[in-house]
Structure formats: structure tokens, C-alpha cells
Amino acid sequence: MRQKYGLAVAILVLIATLMVPTPPELSTAGHRMLAVLLFSVIVWMSESVSYPVSASIIMTLMAFLLGTAPNMNNPDKLLGTSGALKLALSGFSSTALALVGAALFIAAAMMKTGLDKRIALFVLSKIGARTNRILAGVILVGFILSFFVPSTTARVSCMVPIVMGIISAFGVPLKSRFSAVMMIAIAQADSIWNVGIKTAAAQNMVALGFIEKQLGTTISWLDWFIAAAPFAVIMSVVLYFLLLKLVPPEMKEIPGGQETVARALRELGPMTASEKKLMALSVILLFLWSTEKVLHSFDTSTTTLAAVTLMMLPGIGIMDWKEAQNRIGWGTLVMFGVGISLGSAILSTKAATWIAHVIVDGFSLYTMSAVAIIGVMSLFLILIHLGFASATALSSAMIPIIISVLQGASEQAPLNVVGMTMILQYVMCFGFILPVNAPQNMVAFSTETFEARTFVKTGIPLTIIAFGVIMLMSVTYWSWLGII
Numbered sequence: 330m331r332q333k334y335g336l337a338v339a340i341l342v343l344i345a346t347l348m349v350p351t352p353p354e355l356s357t358a359g360h361r362m363l364a365v366l367l368f369s370v371i372v373w374m375s376e377s378v379s380y381p382v383s384a385s386i387i388m389t390l391m392a393f394l395l396g397t398a399p400n401m402n403n404p405d406k407l408l409g410t411s412g413a414l415k416l417a418l419s420g421f422s423s424t425a426l427a428l429v430g431a432a433l434f435i436a437a438a439m440m441k442t443g444l445d446k447r448i449a450l451f452v453l454s455k456i457g458a459r460t461n462r463i464l465a466g467v468i469l470v471g472f473i474l475s476f477f478v479p480s481t482t483a484r485v486s487c488m489v490p491i492v493m494g495i496i497s498a499f500g501v502p503l504k505s506r507f508s509a510v511m512m513i514a515i516a517q518a519d520s521i522w523n524v525g526i527k528t529a530a531a532q533n534m535v536a537l538g539f540i541e542k543q544l545g546t547t548i549s550w551l552d553w554f555i556a557a558a559p560f561a562v563i564m565s566v567v568l569y570f571l572l573l574k575l576v577p578p579e580m581k582e583i584p585g586g587q588e589t590v591a592r593a594l595r596e597l598g599p600m601t602a603s604e605k606k607l608m609a610l611s612v613i614l615l616f617l618w619s620t621e622k623v624l625h626s627f628d629t630s631t632t633t634l635a636a637v638t639l640m641m642l643p644g645i646g647i648m649d650w651k652e653a654q655n656r657i658g659w660g661t662l663v664m665f666g667v668g669i670s671l672g673s674a675i676l677s678t679k680a681a682t683w684i685a686h687v688i689v690d691g692f693s694l695y696t697m698s699a700v701a702i703i704g705v706m707s708l709f710l711i712l713i714h715l716g717f718a719s720a721t722a723l724s725s726a727m728i729p730i731i732i733s734v735l736q737g738a739s740e741q742a743p744l745n746v747v748g749m750t751m752i753l754q755y756v757m758c759f760g761f762i763l764p765v766n767a768p769q770n771m772v773a774f775s776t777e778t779f780e781a782r783t784f785v786k787t788g789i790p791l792t793i794i795a796f797g798v799i800m801l802m803s804v805t806y807w808s809w810l811g812i813i
Contacts, residue, residue, distance in 0.1 A: 335375020525561025
């Protein structure tokens with residue numbers, strides 16, 4: 330139903346918002362960007378059109394609506410469609426977009442060489458055949474792949490066929506609790522490690538792009554890891570015990586399980602030259618990421634692009650352009666670029682500042698402590714995420730507003746705006762409750778190994794505990810680090 334009427338509702342809301350008189354404290358351009366933002370949120374939440382198509386619509390709306398609005402710097406003249414289109418395309422010149430694009434190439438190389446599958450099977454082969462140890466192995470693989478495969482969907486897409494093969498080889502029913510717990514663990518563990526590792530998810534790049542552009546601060550891979558990894562470790566342990574408690578597997582051990590995994594690993598044969606090259610490149614890249622601002626000054630985007638360049642060079646490389654282009658979701662890249670453009674326009678037209686004042690007045694945020702602000706904004710993001718199928722879209726819409734809210738609050742009392750924005754970005758990655766809240770959830774759900782209600786049954790307590798850990802770490806660890 331929402332897919333059928335979502336676009337029509339979005340257009341009606343767009344028109345209605347444009348017809349409302351412009352508030353005196355909001356510019357015409359800001360008013361029109363507010364209308365575009367509401368349109369975008371409804372389209373993204375309803376999934377009435379694909380994300381790449383929505384990106385094209387948003388760019389077109391920005392070009393015409395901003396193009397016929399007074400120039401922010403010279404109100405006596407119109408901005409013009411050419412100037413507005415430059416604003417709509419500004420996200421495509423972002424270093425964050427370069428990093429996401431490079432990450433898609435690395436994910437494609439992993440799938441092409443099968444290195445991701447080898448890593449997964451190797452870890453599982455060392456775990457054993459007890460069901461609780463297999464569950465631990467699945468979560469551990471999610472953690473390890475997060476370092477090497479900077480795409481959540483790619484990581485889950487790698488793990489799903491491996492676990493499905495294990496289920497089939499073990500002779501376990503597809504609708505068993507064992508099958509359900511393994512598939513849910515794949516999706517949820519990857520969502521958790523999207524928080525722990527800067528390069529693990531595209532939505533992190535959205536937030537970092539805005540932090541760099543609006544707040545003039547670059548967060549290194551290591552700084553992010555030091556701040557976020559403890560949260561991900563705690564939640565990985567929570568996930569393990571929570572799944573065993575709420576969806577206990579029917580058996581404690583799978584007969585012949587370890588042999589099945591070992592056989593699958595043997596069938597891969599010895600590592601190919603391409604796998605060895607990719608492994609070497611990945612280890613070097615991980616070293617460069619983790620030593621940014623410590624041993625060198627090369628930023629994450631630059632080092633990743635350099636790795637991709639080596640990966641594509643004739644003679645040295647791992648794959649050519651034809652092999653890469655069919656494995657890359659170009660629509661994701663388009664959506665990402667437009668998302669950054671949308672957020673930048675919301676900020677530059679002061680629409681974000683106006684929305685921030687509305688939120689602040691509604692929640693009386695200026696009277697709260699930094700930790701209380703984190704709590705209120707986290708709950709708000711958790712609730713609104715229920716309507717989103719993409720954390721990247723959610724970050725594109727919300728991070729500019731969050732920055733404006735925190736900047737306003739920091740004028741009343743000193744706040745670490747950069748650190749608090751980073752923490753709230755962690756909450757953007759949650760998506761634990763509904764299968765439709767994240768692409769990785771849908772990949773796991775498509776296996777038909779579990780019902781949506783089973784995912785919700787585990788997702789709600791996982792979200793509640795994650796919120797509790799966010800609050801606990803806000804008053805302890807992150808305060809000690811000076812992030813809050």
C-alpha cells in the first residue's frame with residue numbers, strides 16, 4: 330500500500346509545504362528545501378520508487394525549486410537553474426563519495442576472487458560443530474569481514490550462501506530455530522559492526538562528510554575505532570546470549586558439522602594469485618587506515634583509491650573494468666551523492682537551522698545536559714528509523730539537522746559537537762527491529778529461514794539494550810575520552 334501511494338503522497342506534501350507562507354525566520358530557498366526534504370523522506374520511507382530514481386527526482390526538484398528562488402548571497406537575483414544544479418551535484422565531489430565508490434570496488438574484488446568466502450569458511454572450520462560455537466563463529470566472521478569488506482550488503486551476501494550450504498549439508502530443516510538464529514545473527518552482527526568500524530558502512534561516510542564540511546574536523550579510522558569498537562564488542566556478546574535465549578537451537582551439536590565446513594574449504598582449493606594479491610592489498614590498506622594521523626597524513630579516501638587503482642592495473646591488478654562494473658551497485662553511489670547534496674543544501678539554505686529550532690523548542694533541549702540530549706535524540710532516531718529501509722538515506726536527512734541542533738545547544742553550554750554527532754551516527758546504524766530497516770536484513774530474510782515476527786522478537790530487546798549501552802558509555806567511556 331505505501332509503495333503504491335507513496336509517490337503521490339510525497340508530491341501532495343511537497344505542494345502543500347510550498348503553498349504554506351514562508352516563516353519570517355526562513356528564507357525562500359530554505360522553505361523550498363524543507364519541502365524537498367519532506368518529499369525525500371516520504372519517498373524513501375515508502376520505497377515507492379527505487380533509490381536511484383528518487384535521487385534523479387530530488388536533483389531535478391532542487392534544480393528548479395532553488396533555481397527560481399532568490400540567491401542566498403544576493404537576494405536581489407535568482408540563483409538560476411545552473412547554480413541550483415551545481416548545488417544538487419555538489420555531493421559528487423565529496424571525498425566521502427570517493428571512499429564509498431572505492432569501497433564498492435573492493436567488495437566487488439572480494440566477490441570476484443572469493444577471498445571473503447575463504448575467510449568465512451576458515452574461521453568456521455576452527456570453531457567446531459556445537460551450535461553455540463557455530464553462532465559465535467558467524468558473529469566472529471561478521472566482525473572480521475567488516476575490516477576487509479567495506480559494504481554491509483556484500484558481507485551478508487557472502488555469508489548467506491555459506492550458512493545456507495551448512496544448513497543443507499547438516500540436513501537441518503530450513504524453518505528450524507537453528508537456521509533462524511544463524512541467519513538473524515548474520516544480519517544483526519553486521520549492523521553492530523557498522524558502528525564499530527568507520528569504513529564498514531556507507532552511512533558513516535555520510536556523517537563524516539558533513540562533519541568534515543560543516544565542522545571542519547576529520548575523524549581518522551583509528552579515532553573512530555577507539556571510540557566505537559567497545560560498543561560493538563559489548564553488543565556482539567549481547568547478541569550471542571540474546572539469540573541463544575530467545576531462539577534456542579533445537580540441538581546442541583551438529584553431527585559431521587566440522588567436516589562439512591572443512592570439505593567446503595578444501596573444495597575452494599589453494600589460494601589463487603588474485604586472492605593473495607587482494608589479501609596483501611587489504612592488509613596494507615587496513616594498516617594505512619589504522620595509522621592515519623599516527624604514522625602518516627594520508628586520509629582514508631586517498632589510500633583506498635590508491636588500493637583500487639593498484640587492483641585495476643594491468644599485470645598487477647586483480648580484475649579489469651568489465652569484471653568490476655557488473656558487480657557494483659552504481660545506484661547506491663548515485664543515491665549516496667545526492668544524499669550528501671541534499672544535506673548540504675539543507676544546511677546552506679539554513680533550513681536545517683530552522684528545523685533544529687523547532688526540535689529544540691519541542692523537546693526543550695537547551696535546558697538539558699549533553700547526556701540527556703544524546704538520550705532524547707537517540708530515541709528520536711530509533712523511532713524514525715522504523716520507517717526507513719536505508720541508513721544512508723536516514724543519515725542524509727538527519728545528520729545536517731543533528732549538527733544544527735548541537736551547534737545551537739553548544740551556544741548555551743559547551744558541547745563537543747563533533748563527538749556527539751559521531752555518537753548519534755552510531756544510533757543511525759541500528760536498524761535491528763524490522764527486516765525492512767536495512768538491506769542486509771532483507772538479504773537474510775529472503776532465505777525464508779525465519780519469520781518477520783522472529784526478527785522483531787530479537788530486534789526489540791537488542792535495540793533496548795543498545796540504547797542502554799549508548800547511555801552507559803556516554804556517562805563513562807565516551808566522557809573519559811572527551812567525546813561528550
